[in-house]
Amino acid sequence: MDIQKLETFIQLAEHLNYSKAAEETYTTQGNVSKHILALEKELTVNLFNRSKRQVTLTASGHELLPYAQEIVHQAHLMQEKAAQVKQRQQHSLTIYTIPTLINYPALEKIATFRNQHPEVNLLLKETENEPLSAIRFFDENTLFFTRLFQLPEHSFDYKIVDQDCFVAVLPADHPLAEEKELSLERLEREAFLLLGKETGLLAPILQLCQQSGFTPENNYGGSRIDLILNMIASGLGISLLMEKTILGKLPEQIVYIPIVPNKLSHLCFVRKKGPHSTANDLFWQSIE
Template sequence: MDIQKLETFTQLAHHLNYSKVAEETYTTQGNISKHILALEKELGVQLFNRSKRQIILTEAGHELLPHAQTIVQQVAIMREKATEISHKNQQFLTIYTIPTLINYPALEKIADFRRENPAVLLQLKETENQSLSSVDFLDENSLFFTRLFQLPEHSFEYKVVDEDRFVAVLPKTHPLADEKQLALEMLQKEAFLLLGQETGLLTPLHQLCQQAGFVPENNYGGSRIDLILNMVASDLGISLLMEKTIKDKLPENVTYTPVTPNKTSQLCFVRTKGAHSTINDDFWRSVTN
């Protein structure tokens, strides 16, 4: 017996209006009529008395309606349970990542894992860099790819996949552009174009500059590295950026130079300590330090 015809029967018994049922089920009145006629033929009884002005349940329709409603309700419960089981069995992993993921080997590791596990629902969600103490989105099914200047506290575990360092980004016409390495104190009078606080890079940069005896005045404060590079190319200032995020993106008239003092950042996959989903553990094992 076709469950769709039973659903049509219960809906028509409720509304007693072909047009209303057709509207609710996104079909035509003709299809509703066909469902009812087919069901009546299968059951061998007439379910509705029809006239030009109204439609009403027959005595047989009244007697059979509760049984149809029970079947429809049980099928709905079964479908809901099946969906719940399907979601429970679905293997999925969410990786939260900073926007500069593409510059590091982490992207290749994620792609390799995806190729080897095509059935896994793998979601990448971009988020800004932030201190682990403020992270509230990690659970048994998720990881965080992020940049750290200090390795995680005891409640986290991590795998380092790369390292990076600060460099000074200058127009090639700048008097210091040919230096092999720059002491930060040599830049204290420069106009700086620095990334904003949300990138996690501003605080360590301020700390380095303070070590060198000055506080840089930031004339940018956003999160777009490409915009900073173009502003440097237009001679609007200089910048301090992570080397691997810019080395293949430099405009023709822009160069970069290592600075001292400096801070090395670790690019890590991070997750909370404790129990994790099977697929989370599989990914974790696939990442080599």
């Protein structure tokens, strides 16, 4: 049902004058007449008695008028609520982040933004390192802090805040523990403790190992770096991990060594190209 026609009905019922009703609804007398006729046709009742001298409500018009007033009132309330929702959304920002956020400058940037813009409703949500093409939660109010081995396609904006690369993590008493750099092929016969597929790190590790002529035997497959480090310290195997995710966490009985070949990862804030909320744009501008 057309709210504009109901508003015309209400104004004509109040003033009983086409000219005044047209003035109140910012239209013409002809449009007032068209609206009333169309509404009467839709409702299949006459709302007004019309004569050359005066306009009066019919009995049906009297009975239906309160319903029209309530519908228009509720429509206005809905418009006001929609405006409030839009305003709130403009000042809301959700940042989805990989679990290793704490190891990179992104956390400091988020904290600085929060302090500078307390008016923004900022929400952090942890998620796995999915391919950008598989992510369904991108909208005008969201960003993603993620690890990329290949920078995104043209449909995404991104800002790099750090970089990282793989290292071999070994027990301190391992025969190769004193090496300054390790060729991956020298680790072919080792028992590997690798992070699972959901972390986004297994595929590039497999590619590096296969490039070096072997497929590693993986004896883990979860997402807990701390557990991998404890298993290495217990002599259960070795691992390939991102260097900055283990700094400051290594037990004394563990060492890490640069490897060749290697893959450089980019730690990025990413968002879809297109219009964004005020909060989203404020955060994007704050990233150096």
